[in-house]
Amino acid sequence: MKPIVLWAVPRSRSTAFLRIMLERGDLEVAHEPFSYLQVDGHFTLAGRHATSPIELLDAILDVNANERRVFVKDTSDYKYTSLLSDKRLFTEVINTFMIREPHGAISSHYAMNASATMDEYGFEYLHDIFSAVRSVTGEVPVVIDGDDLVANPEATVKAYCERVGLSFKPEAMHWNPGEQTNWHRTNQWHAEVAGSSGLVAQAPKERATPDNNEHLRRVAAHHQPFYDALARHRLS
Template sequence: MSTAPKPIVLWAVPRSRSTAFLRIMLERGDLEVLHEPFSYLQVDGHFEVAGRRVTSAIELLDVILEVNANERRVFVKETSDYTYTPLLEDGRLYSEVVNTFMIREPRGAISSHYAMNPDATLDEYGFEYLHVIFDAVRSAIGEVPLVIDGDDLVSDPEATVRTYCERVGLEFKSEALRWDPGQRANWQRTDRWHAEVAESSGLEAKTSKRRETPDTNAHLRRVAEYHQPFYDALARHRLAG
């Protein structure tokens, strides 16, 4: 039986700064990093990984576990704007994977999401489904999984990343907190969503662009009010600063 560390999945609400976190994992250089493979699989009907073309979530999980056992540890960043029912019904997701979570205060995340996709449905904002996945993991493993907050990541990158690494069994590499700007092949298919990360060289708080918010838009106010309880339930468990 393999003694390799388990693959890591970061389940994130959209626009939570999860791509910036993925960029840190890429910069480490010691992980096989996959950007939203289950989402891409849903949209395209296939996903290319380790030289193989997979066409189902279960087949994709098969390959992730295989690569993790035989090549190098896998880190997956995935978002909660799609549903993954077959995957959540596979017991290996809980027994053979380290599942972690990333949130962000809903008003900021929702405003950012709306600016990118004003036609997003209520479900696509992702807080409710992220809570569903969280509850499934917590029920299956009998403990509270790790939750980080995108705002904490920006306000104190080193402490947040260091503690995350300690919790999932990774060596902390401070040099991974800085990188050269530029697009990455990992997210080329959806690169317009990741322009800020591509233009950056590290994590930093930026002044919000002028955009619609729950304060200025009644629709966004309703979206934020709907998702706030799910954020609150997850935020109670978030990594302490």
């Protein structure tokens, strides 16, 4: 079976989805390895040390072939130009995508990083990756929505698993609260997942949103078309 990569717009609840994949216990799970590689200059996966995106892809494919299936979650606030130039990403990997309605994702992102650039909100680049995968493979990749995930957790995860060749494990939908070594360096971004024991919809917090902040209104207007294009393909 091919390794699975979940490309996600930031603040789409993708870490909660990764937490489910961790709880399964049958996957080698990597949290944002390509992002960490860009920031730190290196990433180690199951003992394989990589200092470039291509070396990291080598490691993912090697671990997947010789040990156990790999699941990677990464985000679209960084650019992965050299990686997208490697055809193995399209032919030897199952690329999947996660979105969330822009008002919610953008508000949450701004609350964590008010200096984020337009590109870092990630919808446009996520659409670029999706389009590249679709163009090379001739197939429409799997897309899930973070709002659907919290509204219908089991149905969404089960549908995803069916599409990527995983068995559905209902016991993985719940876990013990706590931080994970996978995301230790970026703990502050994952506090809600660390404090949770499952997927639960929460009431919106009082924060700046595109409805009350002109800057975020412009950000949302820019990214909405890319969300809409991806949302047309989401699992329902």
